[in-house]
Amino acid sequence: MNIAKNMLFKKEIIEPSDELVKETFWQDVFKSLRKDRMAMAGGTIIALFILVAIFAPYLAPYNPYEVSLDLQFQKPSMEYWLGTDMFGRDVLSRIIYGSRISLLIGIVPSLITMLIGIIFGIIAGYFGRKTDFIIMTVSDMVLSFPSLLLAMVVMYTLGASLLNIFIALSIVGWAGTARVVRAQTLSLKNKEFVESARAIGVKPSIIMIRHILPNCIPQLLVLFTLEIPGSILSEASLSFLGVGAQPPASSWGLMVSNGKEFLFNAPWVAISPGIAILVIVLAFNFLGDGLRDALDPYLKQ
Amino acid sequence: MGHYIIRRLVISIPVTFGIALITFILLNVIPGDPVALMMKDHISADVVARVRAQMQLDDPAYIRFFRFIWNALHGDFGVSYKLNRSVSSLLMDAFPNTLILAISGALVSWIIGIPAGVLSAVKKRSFLDNSIMGFSLLGVSIPVFWAGLLFQYIFAFWLGILPVSGFDGPEYLIMPAIVLGWSSAGTISRLTRSSLLEVMRNDYIRTARAKGNLELKVVINHALKNAMLPVVTVMALQVAGLLSGAVITETVFGIPGIGRIAVNAIQNRDMPLLQGAVMFTTVLVILGNLVADVLYSLLDPRIKYD
Numbered sequence: 164m165n166i167a168k169n170m171l172f173k174k175e176i177i178e179p180s181d182e183l184v185k186e187t188f189w190q191d192v193f194k195s196l197r198k199d200r201m202a203m204a205g206g207t208i209i210a211l212f213i214l215v216a217i218f219a220p221y222l223a224p225y226n227p228y229e230v231s232l233d234l235q236f237q238k239p240s241m242e243y244w245l246g247t248d249m250f251g252r253d254v255l256s257r258i259i260y261g262s263r264i265s266l267l268i269g270i271v272p273s274l275i276t277m278l279i280g281i282i283f284g285i286i287a288g289y290f291g292r293k294t295d296f297i298i299m300t301v302s303d304m305v306l307s308f309p310s311l312l313l314a315m316v317v318m319y320t321l322g323a324s325l326l327n328i329f330i331a332l333s334i335v336g337w338a339g340t341a342r343v344v345r346a347q348t349l350s351l352k353n354k355e356f357v358e359s360a361r362a363i364g365v366k367p368s369i370i371m372i373r374h375i376l377p378n379c380i381p382q383l384l385v386l387f388t389l390e391i392p393g394s395i396l397s398e399a400s401l402s403f404l405g406v407g408a409q410p411p412a413s414s415w416g417l418m419v420s421n422g423k424e425f426l427f428n429a430p431w432v433a434i435s436p437g438i439a440i441l442v443i444v445l446a447f448n449f450l451g452d453g454l455r456d457a458l459d460p461y462l463k464q
Numbered sequence: 465m466g467h468y469i470i471r472r473l474v475i476s477i478p479v480t481f482g483i484a485l486i487t488f489i490l491l492n493v494i495p496g497d498p499v500a501l502m503m504k505d506h507i508s509a510d511v512v513a514r515v516r517a518q519m520q521l522d523d524p525a526y527i528r529f530f531r532f533i534w535n536a537l538h539g540d541f542g543v544s545y546k547l548n549r550s551v552s553s554l555l556m557d558a559f560p561n562t563l564i565l566a567i568s569g570a571l572v573s574w575i576i577g578i579p580a581g582v583l584s585a586v587k588k589r590s591f592l593d594n595s596i597m598g599f600s601l602l603g604v605s606i607p608v609f610w611a612g613l614l615f616q617y618i619f620a621f622w623l624g625i626l627p628v629s630g631f632d633g634p635e636y637l638i639m640p641a642i643v644l645g646w647s648s649a650g651t652i653s654r655l656t657r658s659s660l661l662e663v664m665r666n667d668y669i670r671t672a673r674a675k676g677n678l679e680l681k682v683v684i685n686h687a688l689k690n691a692m693l694p695v696v697t698v699m700a701l702q703v704a705g706l707l708s709g710a711v712i713t714e715t716v717f718g719i720p721g722i723g724r725i726a727v728n729a730i731q732n733r734d735m736p737l738l739q740g741a742v743m744f745t746t747v748l749v750i751l752g753n754l755v756a757d758v759l760y761s762l763l764d765p766r767i768k769y770d
Contacts, residue, residue, distance in 0.1 A: 300479070301482070303479055304486060305486075307483060307753065308483065308486075308742075308746055308749070309705075309707050309711075309746070311711055311712075312711065312742055316487065316491065316742055319730045320490050392605065396605075399607050403712065404712070404715060404727055405727075405731065406730055416609075419607070423613055423716075426621070427621045437607055437610030437614070441606055441607065444605040445601065448601050452601070
């Protein structure tokens with residue numbers, strides 16, 4: 164061991180031996196995640212849904228858009244596992260195709276939300292003062308809106324379509340992420356490694372991306388996983404209220420909404436797509452919870 | 465303390481103003497003439513122009529915005545395009561229904577959530593704990609509208625013990641309140657559990673146990689009081705969630721509340737009514753947040769704001 168170096172730092176330097184650095188942070192996280200049965204179940208279900216969404220044309224027994232009025236409201240049977248709806252369309256096939264919309268709606272707005280939130284949060288936290296004040300005031304305002312109502316207003320203005328749901332959910336969602344990233348940035352920006360980077364003249368943008376952002380990733384990962392079910396539920400709610408996906412798209416929320424008129428005659432039309440929503444949202448919530456526990460050693464015990 | 469409340473009140477003014485601005489911008493950039501939309505196309509151009517002038521739609525946007533703020537401060541949100549009644553009277557008619565729904569939803573969530581959270585913290589890592597936490601995650605994950613339909617099918621159609629929809633008496637409130645409260649119950653129970661577990665680690669809990677108290681007494685007398693702090697705050701914050709949830713619950717169960725007004729306003733492209741409903745709800749939420757903050761500082765004198 165280098166004694167001079169030790170004295171210089173006035174601290175004992177532990178040489179990385181094989182025994183100490185057996186596993187990286189992420190390996191450790193993954194290990195404890197694998198022990199969490201609920202999280203693994205959630206992960207498996209999500210993987211299954213992704214496969215279903217990708218291979219929808221091969222898995223769906225019927226054409227989800229094909230209208231045949233003589234097949235209206237067929238009860239669930241061997242032929243039509245989940246029955247048919249008011250236009251004689253196969254409910255199972257529509258749910259299979261609907262998984263594409265729901266996963267897309269879950270993931271894309273969450274990604275946009277994350278990106279906007281990270282940019283604003285890191286800038287607010289790093290620069291502080293006026294910048295911080297302005298960004299945080301706007302995010303306070305956005306957070307004060309009941310999110311569904313704000314999304315409804317945006318959909319009213321932009322008109323109901325899939326792309327506009329992305330926009331609406333992104334406008335609503337970024338503020339929460341920005342808060343988390345800002346808080347993390349505030350606690351990091353006075354740490355030694357950031358100060359030394361600043362001292363040797365690293366540009367603020369590089370400091371933010373290289374030194375601060377990587378330290379926010381654990382929180383962001385949990386936030387992202389828990390943001391997805393929120394987006395899926397919001398889309399379903401918007402579509403249910405008639406300001407989301409438009410017919411003939413087979414969004415699950417829209418399917419429930421269409422089926423509600425015939426709830427007492429043909430309950431399967433409204434009930435089965437709801438189960439699909441519930442299962443995927445639950446799966447993401449289980450995975451997100453597991454991730455949070457795995458990433459937070461304090462709660463792990 | 466009084467100082468803090470006043471400061472907090474003063475801060476909510478620009479926030480409310482900003483929200484009014486955001487709402488106004490969002491609702492007033494819509495392409496298409498609201499008057500033409502309202503009257504369909506079989507009306508001559510000069511009539512449209514006259515109505516536009518009457519509704520003062522030809523003024524620049526910033527003048528309309530300040531007029532909107534000025535009138536809103538006087539409790540005047542304009543006149544509904546579709547229903548031709550003053551927006552504030554429509555909102556005032558609907559508000560008590562939403563309030564009753566939100567309060568009963570909140571009660572349901574506390575009655576289920578708090579005991580469930582306490583049980584699950586006391587029996588940590590047991591089968592009971594796991595099932596309660598599983599259930600609470602289920603509550604958070606259930607789409608509110610779908611739960612509503614399921615309830616309607618089971619209790620109104622199948623068992624026939626509750627009315628399907630409408631708002632004519634206390635029995636009409638049972639299903640909506642449970643549906644609305646269920647999802648917040650999940651949040652409350654999880655929060656109660658984690659907060660209680662945190663408090664149970666403290667030294668004074670060990671002391672209380674060492675004195676020979678029953679575990680139940682330790683939990684109720686010593687731990688719960690301190691653990692309820694964050695829970696109480698969330699209860700006030702719940703207002704926002706309940707009001708959002710109320711939009712869907714009111715639609716499913718046909719309750720004539722603010723949420724229903726907002727949904728109908730969107731369907732009829734009734735801008736003043738939507739604007740009024742959004743502003744009204746948001747101000748309620750801001751007040752809810754304010755109450756939460758004040759409650760928190762009242763309950764925990766260690767917290768200083770300056």
